Amino acid sequence: MQTTIQPATRSALTDSARYARCVEVSRRIRWDIERDVIRGRQFDFGRKFLPDGLSLVGELHFLTPASQRLYSQVQGRSYANIFGLAERFIGAKIIEVSRDHWLGDQTALEALVRFTDEELKHQALFRRIEAMAGAGLPAGYRFLPQPNEVAGAVLGASTWAVLGLTCHIELFTQVHYRESIEADPALSELFKDVFLYHWREESQHAVLDELEWAREDRRLDSAAQDRAVDDLIGPVGALDAILQTQAAAAADYFIAIAPQALDATEQRAIRATMLKAYRWQYIVSGVQVPHFQAVLGSLVSEAQMARIGGALAPLMYAAERDVDGALAA
Numbered sequence: 001m002q003t004t005i006q007p008a009t010r011s012a013l014t015d016s017a018r019y020a021r022c023v024e025v026s027r028r029i030r031w032d033i034e035r036d037v038i039r040g041r042q043f044d045f046g047r048k049f050l051p052d053g054l055s056l057v058g059e060l061h062f063l064t065p066a067s068q069r070l071y072s073q074v075q076g077r078s079y080a081n082i083f084g085l086a087e088r089f090i091g092a093k094i095i096e097v098s099r100d101h102w103l104g105d106q107t108a109l110e111a112l113v114r115f116t117d118e119e120l121k122h123q124a125l126f127r128r129i130e131a132m133a134g135a136g137l138p139a140g141y142r143f144l145p146q147p148n149e150v151a152g153a154v155l156g157a158s159t160w161a162v163l164g165l166t167c168h169i170e171l172f173t174q175v176h177y178r179e180s181i182e183a184d185p186a187l188s189e190l191f192k193d194v195f196l197y198h199w200r201e202e203s204q205h206a207v208l209d210e211l212e213w214a215r216e217d218r219r220l221d222s223a224a225q226d227r228a229v230d231d232l233i234g235p236v237g238a239l240d241a242i243l244q245t246q247a248a249a250a251a252d253y254f255i256a257i258a259p260q261a262l263d264a265t266e267q268r269a270i271r272a273t274m275l276k277a278y279r280w281q282y283i284v285s286g287v288q289v290p291h292f293q294a295v296l297g298s299l300v301s302e303a304q305m306a307r308i309g310g311a312l313a314p315l316m317y318a319a320e321r322d323v324d325g326a327l328a329a
Helices: 007-029 033-038 065-101 106-136 147-154 159-181 189-218 222-257 264-287 290-299 302-319
Strands: none
Touching: 007 106, 007 189, 033 106, 033 189, 065 106, 065 147, 065 159, 065 189, 065 222, 065 264, 106 189, 147 222, 159 189, 159 222, 159 264, 159 290, 189 290, 222 264, 222 302, 264 290, 264 302, 290 302
């Protein structure tokens, strides 16, 4: 007698195998901040931190090489800090959704417990990086967003929306490293290693985000999902407000310490490009990741996708480059 595996059962078996794979990889690539990443090193402040394709420094044609390097270091410092901020709410949400597996699939539970543990480690890594960057850069830098306040606001949205935002963040993390950071020989080796090790664990997190987002989606009726789409749009807007605040603070800091005189027109260009770069890094580059578009498109209707696209439209200019700039992933 031949047994037919029903589609729902087949899907559950596939998901269980994907959870198991994440556990296996997590065990195999486990790393330690001091032993594996820092290794007794300091940042090389004679090199850039962020590649030009992320910092967009190529659009500031008037900056000297020394100023370009400093600009990338200021942005790199905020880049690490914003990741640390995001991981505060990501870790909290993953702890919450793991509850559904407490008395169920123990492999899925282990995968999410490992995910949470790794997110806590990443927060500690980025606190370490902030201290090291602060020791080598001039005084006056300010990181204004408060992680607990931001996390509280984001976690007020529906689980579907938070998992969608999380999936977006962790997919663009992969693209930034593979297509921009890894390939740039001009970067500080320590800064590159920070995001190499971060990328290795985030690769599994992105898989788990997708699994949990799809699982949450199956729980919602059409009305609840429609509300969840609005909840996804809301945190993206809140993220943009954070980026505007921090971009202004970072631009003020860079202008104050730049190794060249900057006139009013150049200062305006720095402020505009700083914000454009932050929007590119944390919103637009992720929206353009084909896999994110595919996952989101599989969960929402055409009308809902159009609503999301309309909300993002004012930010999409950040993907544009001038004739001398390079469009990066």
